[in-house]
Amino acid sequence: MAPASTPTRRRRAEGSGQDDRLNWAHFREAALGGKDARAVERELVAKLEKEFPEQRRMFRRIEAGQAQAVARLARDARLRQWIHCGPGYPMTAAAEDTHELVLPRHPRRKVLYVTDDQVIAAHSRALRKVGEPDQIRVISADLGQPEEIRRHPEIDGWLDWSQPIVLLHGDAWIHYAGTGEQAAGIMQRWVDQLVNGSYTVSTHLLRPDDETASRRAAVLTERLEGTPVDTLQFRTREEIAALFPKQEMPAGLSHDLDTRLRRGPSVQSMLDAWVVDGVGHVTESVAPEPASHWIGTDEASRITGYTKRQLASLARKGLVPSSRDPRGRYEFDPDELLELVASWKQLAAQNLKPPAPLPQPAPAPTVDRA
Incomplete structure (x- = not known):
């Protein structure tokens, strides 16, 4: 790494293509x-x-x-x-x-x-x-x-x-x-x-x-x-x-x-x-604070079909990217989470085993016919 505009012995001549010197x-x-x-x-x-x-x-x-x-x-x-x-x-x-x-x-x-x-x-x-x-x-x-x-x-x-x-x-x-x-x-x-x-x-x-x-x-x-x-x-x-x-x-x-x-x-x-x-x-950057778009387990469960317990298990095993909020609760990137689940479904459609069980569809509500 050279100081600004200051060549060092590590630099090769511009356009030389090869460097037979030691660096x-x-x-x-x-x-x-x-x-x-x-x-x-x-x-x-x-x-x-x-x-x-x-x-x-x-x-x-x-x-x-x-x-x-x-x-x-x-x-x-x-x-x-x-x-x-x-x-x-x-x-x-x-x-x-x-x-x-x-x-x-x-x-x-x-x-x-x-x-x-x-x-x-x-x-x-x-x-x-x-x-x-x-x-x-x-x-x-x-x-x-x-x-x-x-x-x-x-x-x-x-x-x-x-x-x-x-x-x-x-x-x-x-x-x-x-x-x-x-x-x-x-x-x-x-x-x-x-x-x-x-x-x-x-x-x-x-x-x-x-x-x-x-x-x-x-x-x-x-x-x-x-x-x-x-x-x-x-x-x-x-x-x-x-x-x-x-x-x-x-x-x-x-x-x-x-x-x-x-x-x-x-x-x-x-x-x-x-x-x-x-x-x-x-911690003391002059740049604007970054915006967060992460979601909790409630929203993650709604968009994926996994239960909150299943999501926590996948996060603990490192199968889905996650983070923890200040209270220790799991948070997820919704785009990355959906992309992963979609890739697992593609594997299952090709008769290949995905890294984790797929979410099961919610059971249909029972109808009282009496």
Whole structure:
């Protein structure tokens, strides 16, 4: 991600089509053992592993931490729009892609991938495919220009900026080449595009206090000096907090990683201390408050034919998108709910088993013939 109008070593010449220079996305792909890594990245990773064998686990921890944050937010059916900035190559070894985590059973959700790397954009368009039409789009754009991304012709009218959006930056700030003030300024401009109820998610390297960990961090940054990926950033808690403007962070910066999301060898405790995940809830946006069109179980029962008890059961099992109001009662998106039920009826009409029993028609009223 480049500061506004400021080129970095990650940028290729305009119109070159190919980029045979090393950049962070390619380096990350090699460190994760991805199939799209090239010889130049594999050589640098192999060289670094001699002195810093933790690097592969560090990248796995970064991706798995982001996957955990995304999976938790995906439980909220109100969050129907997701923007992933700087996603890297699709389907790396450490975790699922964002759309794999958020789209199942949500036919109206959308995921936008934004990258400034033309090669990754091409890979993404080819490989990030799902059965549902037009739920995923990929655009090439400067990640530091949120206003231009919002006006991008390929997403004009596709995203609804008056509704909440989950904004993912992944590890983008870990390798950002600009200053902390520039990074905070970009995030301020991004948050100004979002309405209250939106979220931002990003992973960071926390500057270690422990002497041993500090020495190991110094080894890594020193070995990267002079290479095209020498922009590794360790930040203080205050510097990381500045990347979450106008937001509340109830969980703070999280070191914890669900053991079910750990892949491969366990991450060493030192890396757990380095890598932190942040999830911010936008609460002070200047944008107008989003309008709600969600309905309760009474109305949902009327339009679908399910009883309120059946709807609650489907919601608990995750078979229908739902949310909870402040009193804990289920709420549903009527359009998405009707679309799901219609798709289940189509399966049944083709003698295929739908994911859930279909609503039964109400019994005809009895007539007293006496």
